[in-house]
Amino acid sequence: KQEVTQIPAALSVPEGENLVLNCSFTDSAIYNLQWFRQDPGKGLTSLLLIQSSQREQTSGRLNASLDKSSGRSTLYIAASQPGDSATYLCAVGGPYGQNFVFGPGTRLSVLP
Amino acid sequence: EAGVAQSPRYKIIEKRQSVAFWCNPISGHATLYWYQQILGQGPKLLIQFQNNGVVDDSQLPKDRFSAERLKGVDSTLKIQPAKLEDSAVYLCASSLLAGSSYEQYFGPGTRLTVT
Numbered sequence: 001k002q003e004v005t006q007i008p009a010a011l012s013v014p015e016g017e018n019l020v021l022n023c024s025f026t027d028s029a030i031y032n033l034q035w036f037r038q039d040p041g042k043g044l045t046s047l048l049l050i051q052s053s054q055r056e057q058t059s060g061r062l063n064a065s066l067d068k069s070s071g072r073s074t075l076y077i078a079a080s081q082p083g084d085s086a087t088y089l090c091a092v093g094g095p096y097g098q099n100f101v102f103g104p105g106t107r108l109s110v111l112p
Numbered sequence: 113e114a115g116v117a118q119s120p121r122y123k124i125i126e127k128r129q130s131v132a133f134w135c136n137p138i139s140g141h142a143t144l145y146w147y148q149q150i151l152g153q154g155p156k157l158l159i160q161f162q163n164n165g166v167v168d169d170s171q172l173p174k175d176r177f178s179a180e181r182l183k184g185v186d187s188t189l190k191i192q193p194a195k196l197e198d199s200a201v202y203l204c205a206s207s208l209l210a211g212s213s214y215e216q217y218f219g220p221g222t223r224l225t226v227t
Contacts, residue, residue, distance in 0.1 A: 102155050
């Protein structure tokens with residue numbers, strides 16, 4: 001059974017810092033990995049999706065990497081801003097969009 | 113392009129009552145998911161549809177939860193009777209079918225409080 005963990009559970013940084021969020025999964029037989037952002041009381045916003053054959057994806061100040069063999073992914077946020085404050089969740093999926101399993105999330109606070 | 117629509121946004125019911133949630137996915141998205149998110153946790157998949165067929169409902173508490181997607185478009189999730197532990201946010205998501213990355217797009221969710 002796939003299990004996904006995220007470290008740290010919470011993180012507080014001053015504005016402008018670069019930071020890394022970690023995601024680990026127990027079964028390396030994944031089809032894709034997706035990073036989401038969730039603001040309080042809101043749904044999830046997709047940030048980046050990495051196919052199992054890819055090593056990384058970039059969007060603006062965000063870069064996500066995937067090491068399938070070791071069961072790890074990282075989300076790198078450059079030059080953090082207060083507007084980045086949210087909970088960040090990773091999720092891994094199997095073939096045909098099945099067996100999608102989420103981690104518990106990392107709650108990020110960027111202080112002005 | 114319109115996003116995933118869900119209604120209602122909030123619902124408060126007493127235990128043992130019934131409740132239904134509605135979801136309309138992004139146009140053209142064949143796959144539809146329902147998730148339960150308990151406060152402080154990541155979402156947990158309840159059921160996955162592909163068109164109007166069920167792909168995965170292994171984590172759906174079938175004694176009290178049911179879901180349907182009769183015409184392969186919108187979907188309804190029902191709880192009957194509700195328990196206190198059903199208090200959570202119910203999220204609907206959709207994705208394209210074959211030839212895509214199965215990237216999921218989420219609706220705003222329905223916050224259910226059972227008293």
